[in-house]
Amino acid sequence: MELRQLASFLAVVEEGQFARAAARLFLSPPAVTGHIQRLERELGVQLLERSPIALTPAGERLVPHARTMLAAANAATDAVADLRTDDDVPLRIGVMAPGSAELTPVILRAFRRTHPNIPLTVENLSFAEHTTALTEHKVDLAFVRPRPDDERLTVDVLTTEPRVLIVPSSGPGGDADALRLSDVLDLAFVSLPQGVPRVFTDYLYFASARNGVPPRRGIDEAATIQDVLTSVSAGRGTGAALHSFSRLYRWPGIRFVPVVDAPWAQSVLASRRDDIRPQVRAFRLLATTLAHDLGPRLASASEAARAFPPLEP
Missing domain, CATH: 3.40.190.10 (Periplasmic binding protein-like II)
Structure with a gap:
């Protein structure tokens, strides 16, 4: 699944015609058609009825996820506009399993798709590493619970649960x-x-x-x-x-x-308060955007898998 495929899909949905969608995206109608056909093949479902243009049930389910994904990608891109593309230092993500439930893999996959130039590594954290993994610089961001009370850290709340x-x-x-x-x-x-x-x-x-x-x-x-x-x-x-x-x-x-x-208690994404690197800001922004927009709809792990399938090798 590529962002341009999602953009073409949403443009056709919103414009109601392939020609108008193509003009809006500065593409040819065949290019827009090809994007949607490839998206349908990858997902294994039909998203649009062609004559007349109408959403199928699968298409209706995909629309809010597609809008959220594009909005998060645009926001994260703005956040790292000044990021050097030749920086190959991995962004180290800690996860005290299972992190923030279904949101954890969704956020990791979305960041890999929207920022393929920033390598990610994922570290499993123990309960004893609730804060020390960050304060001792083992990782750069961490999915943990509950909310840390260490003033050296900043937190973004991702879920609040019974x-x-x-x-x-x-x-x-x-x-x-x-x-x-x-x-x-x-x-x-x-x-x-x-x-x-x-x-x-x-x-x-x-x-x-x-x-x-x-x-x-x-x-x-x-x-x-x-x-x-x-x-x-x-x-x-x-x-x-x-x-x-x-x-x-x-x-x-x-x-x-x-x-x-x-x-009730919270699961959060924590990071060092003094770490103001653009890639850290971008990961935080993407995580909080997806948590806000997708969190209520990700109670089903199967829905999360359908919305954001794993990357192909």
């Missing part, structure tokens, strides 16, 4: 449709390694509802979400997460149960 408890299917809370904070505070939670910042431990253990009483700790220590899921599925502890986790993880022996009265 909380869920991660429990063994056959353990306490495993048969509940919903829980309250009063139901969960006495459970044994997974332990966290030394070095995990206070803001993260407070988030995991629902500290705002504990009145200073420390949580019970389970047998296992968890440094990543995979560690949490493994421990919980073995019945050795309890975890907590954002609501989007229940869409993204299918793990034997666990359930995600809403905690209905817990404060």
